Amino acid sequence: MQARVLMVQGCTSDAGKSTLVAALGRWARRRGVRTAPFKPQNMALNSAVTIDGGEIGRAQALQAQACGIPAETDFNPVLLKPNTDQGSQVIIHGVAVGNMSALEYHDYKRVAREAVLASHARLAERFQVVLVEGAGSPAEINLRQNDIANMGFAEAVDCPVLLVADIDRGGVFAHLVGTLALLSSSERDRVAGLVINRFRGDPALLQPGVDWLQRETGKPVLGVLPYLQGLQLEAEDGLSRGASTSPAGARLRVVVPLLPRLSNHTDFDALRAHPEVELVFVGAGEAVPACDLLVLPGSKSTRSDLGWLQAQGWPAAIQRHLRYGGKLLGICGGLQMLGQWIEDPHGLEGPAGRSAGLGWLEFETILEHDKLLREVSGRMEAAGTEVRGYEIHCGRSHGTALARPFCRLADGRLDGACSEDGQIRATYLHGVFDHPPALAALLAWAGLEQAAALDLPALREVSLERLADMIEEHMDTDALVSLLGLPA
Template sequence: MSAHVLMVQGCTSDAGKSALVTALCRWARRRGARVAPFKPQNMALNSAVTVDGGEIGRAQAVQAQACGVPPHTDFNPVLLKPNTDTGAQVIVHGHAVGNMDAVGYHDYKRVAMEAVLASHARLAAAHDVLLVEGAGSPAEINLRDRDIANMGYAEAVDCPVLLVADIDRGGVFAHLVGTLALLSPSERARVVGFVINRFRGDLALLQPGLDWLERETGKPVLGVLPYLHGLHLEAEDALPRTADAAANGMLRVVVPALPRISNHTDFDALRTHPQVHLQFVGPGQVPPPADLIVLPGSKSTRADLAWLRTHGWEAAIARHLRYGGKVLGICGGFQMLGRAVHDLHGLEGPAGSSVGLGWLDVETTLAPHKQLHTVQGRLALGDTVSPDDVHAPTSAAGVPIRGYEIHCGVTTGAGLAMPSVRLDDGRMDGACAADGQVVGTYLHGLFDAPEALSAWLRWAGLHDAAPLDLPVLRDASIDRLADAVEQHLDTHRLATLMGLHACTP
């Protein structure tokens, strides 16, 4: 028996597709269904390592959590990771197949669709319900030919579609009616209803518009979801907004907003922590005083290293360290802190080498084979630092840590003798400066576990950090979304679309 398939498409990017699919995944699971998430094509620099050793978009990893299953490459068979304004690394079934520009990828879509349909078939055979997230908008006329992300996929597998729109942006009725108008007759026919997202106010004032919408389009409104404040869900790609309020005695953490920043979800725990003031600093902004500067991951390490220098970060980091601040580099940021970065094969841009910032005695050569691992280990901070050194972060050493690696770099050098993490598989990760002020690591997700987060905060100077468990907060947010579905959407119609009447909790 094949799964019931329901697809969620949006009138715009960030209309709420990811959140609605996450909510429906948890809601259907509560009803006893075997559920899987699916996104045929995703474009994002935030990715997660899967149980089968590949990478997918982080939104699908969160949706997998909502379903109670480990993330798998079939959940997101095609992932595009932009490395320029016109090109991207193309990842199929979890592994890179090469870099392509927009024209080259358009020609490749026939092959990509085969991968999409293969994953779809495997998931449909193994689950009761397949909840599918579209990408962007189905009304992008220029992208309709060979589409694999929205209606092209829906037509190929013959599935119904819910259309979601964000009322908080304004123009919600124009978004919905305009999107329908730009679809072909067969595509319009497969839209089975609307969901309006992020509503604030009195629903009675919106009701006349909903009645008009149903009369005008002949499509039902399945419900209006409220604006839910304080959700702890990972962003698919766009940098989250950070508070501009004064730090007021909190630990001040500053992150340069690199043009090709990747896996900025690493900072979700820091953004959430009540004693941490985290700020992303973009072009034209002067790096403010901080206790900790974190250089994040990058999809184009050498280009982003040049961007740092152009925007004054090299001098800012030197000044920060002179005054006793700490610096942490994650993945590409770790590579930047070394003596040099070599891209001899032109994997992330023009072939060549760049002089690093020089704060760690290592250098990195980018290699064609990407390292993809989920790992566990213990923090090694200060293991090789003299006990007499007052800067030694000994209070953090030995704390359990878990995370994941996604990188092409092979890093060598004497600095590796002072690792930041000792992994359970026997490998060492990262490097620490002798004075304990500068640390580099390849591990993403290094702040997610509560004990590890507290240890990193102690190293950075916050010795009385309140406990914070981001995975637990995330799961609570998923439950809040599912509760909203139960309370505000037409659950009878949803259950019919998903074939859930036969499932028992």
């Protein structure tokens, strides 16, 4: 029996598609329905390692968690990781196939479409329900040709669509009516309902608008979803909303440079959620404030972002920070920047060449074609504390500093490096702050002794349950049951 398929599309980017699919996934799981998430094409610098050794967008990994299943490459068959303003690394079924400009990828879409349909077919055979997330907006008429991300996919597999709009941005009625107006008649016909997201206030005050919208469009409004505060969910991409934090009880300040190609900023979700940590992202032209811990994050274009750091005066800021006793942590690309040299002989992240690193640790890095993708665990050398994380990198680092590793992994490998004086640590592991014992140990190293306990994975589970409650309370679940062919 083939799965029932329901697609969630948005009037804009960040309308709430990822969150709504996660919410529906947890709601379906509560009903005992075998459900899989699916995003045909994703453009994001936040990625996750899958159980089958590939790479997908982090939003689909979170949606898989909502559905109670491990992440697979079929959940996101096409992932685009931007490395310039006009080009991206293209990842098909979890494996990088090369860098392409926007025009080159447009021509490649015929191949990508086959990958998308193959993944969908496999999921439809294994699950009862497949929840599909669109990308951007279906009303981007310049991208309609060979579309595989929105209505092009929905038409190919003949599935109904929910259209979601964010009322918190303003203009929600214009977004919904305008989007429907720009669809073809067959595309409009497959829109089964509208969803208004992130509403604040009394729903009774919105009801006249909802009534008008239903009369004007002929489409039912299946839900007015509230603005939920305090959700701890992994973002698909971007740092526009609530990146920096400054809680009233902060006792430790952490500073992170906002690199142009910063990747996997979800590494900092635990710090963002911690009640005693002030997290500050510093962008172009901004002064670097005094802090306890400075973290160099991951990057999709390490040499380019290293050049940006140098042009922005970060080497002097780092030197000053260390002179006053501050701690410095490099994660993945940040680790590579702390070494003596970074060499990209194959042009994997831009023009081939070699760049001088910041020079704080004695090792060099060469970028290789094959990307390491794996989830790992081990023990941090300095604290003897368990650490868990995942690797996504092309770099291979070699040098004497690696003899003082950040951690020893369970498979026997050594990871990362530490300076002799203990002020600098560097690791290839993403997610090092997510595991509670590792978080406590790293905060203590940075100067926050006996920090309040924080369990980010547990907070994410609570957030997913809140989302399922939201579906029960604020959506037409009878309509959902009908759309998904579920028992009443």
